[in-house]
Amino acid sequence: QVQLVESGGGLVQPGGSLRLSCAASGFTLDYYAIGWFRQAPGKGREGVSCISSSDGSTYYGDSVKGRFTISRDNAKNTVYLQMNSLKPDDTAVYYCAARPLRRTTVKDMCVMRNAPIYWGQGTQVTVSS
Numbered sequence: 001q002v003q004l005v006e007s008g009g010g011l012v013q014p015g016g017s018l019r020l021s022c023a024a025s026g027f028t029l030d031y032y033a034i035g036w037f038r039q040a041p042g043k044g045r046e047g048v049s050c051i052s053s054s055d056g057s058t059y060y061g062d063s064v065k066g067r068f069t070i071s072r073d074n075a076k077n078t079v080y081l082q083m084n085s086l087k088p089d090d091t092a093v094y095y096c097a098a099r100p101l102r103r104t105t106v107k108d109m110c111v112m113r114n115a116p117i118y119w120g121q122g123t124q125v126t127v128s129s
Contacts (some may be wrong), residue, residue, distance in 0.1 A: 002026035009123030020081040022096030029053040033109040038092035047110035096120040
């Protein structure tokens with residue numbers, strides 16, 4: 001059974017940091033685009049950052065460039081999102097998602113030109129004082 005399980009969300013003050021983790025099971029992330037998407041109340045889902053499990057190439061949305069860093073540990077079948085300098089506008093449910101690289105590029109999945117095939121259940125991130 002294919003699963004993506006997110007963890008690491010929570011409540012943090014503006015300017016603080018969080019690290020999200022996405023653990024994959026039921027398949028190996030050998031040749032996948034894996035990424036983080038978020039959805040705030042009343043808004044559509046947007047791509048935050050995505051990475052290639054093959055060569056480590058990355059894509060970041062404009063709103064998080066310079067603040068967020070995506071990384072992967074193929075041995076642990078896990079992808080991380082380090083979020084620094086958090087703002088109230090970052091408040092959302094964050095989802096991990098994946099699509100085979102033979103069916104997309106990293107950027108095309110992140111901008112939803114090619115939608116992810118596998119999704120996690122989401123983890124809440126709230127940035128508030």
